[in-house]
Amino acid sequence: MADLQRALIGTWKVLTYDMIISSEKGTSTIQPAGKNPLGFVTFTQDGYMSVHMTSSEAIVPHKSDMWYQATDEEVVRAARAMLTYCGPFEVTEEAGDYLLSTAVDVSLDPNWIGGHQVRKAAIKEQDGRPLLVLRPVQTFTLENGDTAEVIVSWEKILPKEDK
Secondary structure, eight states: OHHHHHHHOEEEEEEEEEEEEEETTEEEEEOTTOSSOEEEEEEOTTSEEEEEEEOGGGOOOOSSSSGGGSOHHHHHHHHHTOEEEEEEEEEEEETTEEEEEEEOSEESSGGGTTSEEEEEEEEEEETTEEEEEEEESSOEEOTTSOEEEEEEEEEEOOOGGGO
């Protein structure tokens, strides 16, 4: 458990953001942030994390030079594609799974503030580099009754001397 918490320390770049949907017809996978999501998650030694992720397809410059002068439509387009939150994190173990729990202090989604975001976490190696895979603790139900889970994989950004 402490080993995983130590291994998390650093900055990770998002590789994949997949939603796996299960229905009576079978299973399908979509990429809510497109095929090339953009994002980073950073875990600090003092126990805080911060994540910023968006869709590369949502990056359309707004007409004004200043963000606060963007139209409501431009703000909505950018904000709907953005996932961002931060707060203190901890790693625990439950039923053989490592759980990464963040007490959300700040979030683009105000409903998350004051709550916890919990994910199953595993670190693997891919091509000699650390890969963090985050999955939900449980699936969720979509409006049409299908179930879904979001799986996000991150590649650790190694210091230049470690590359």
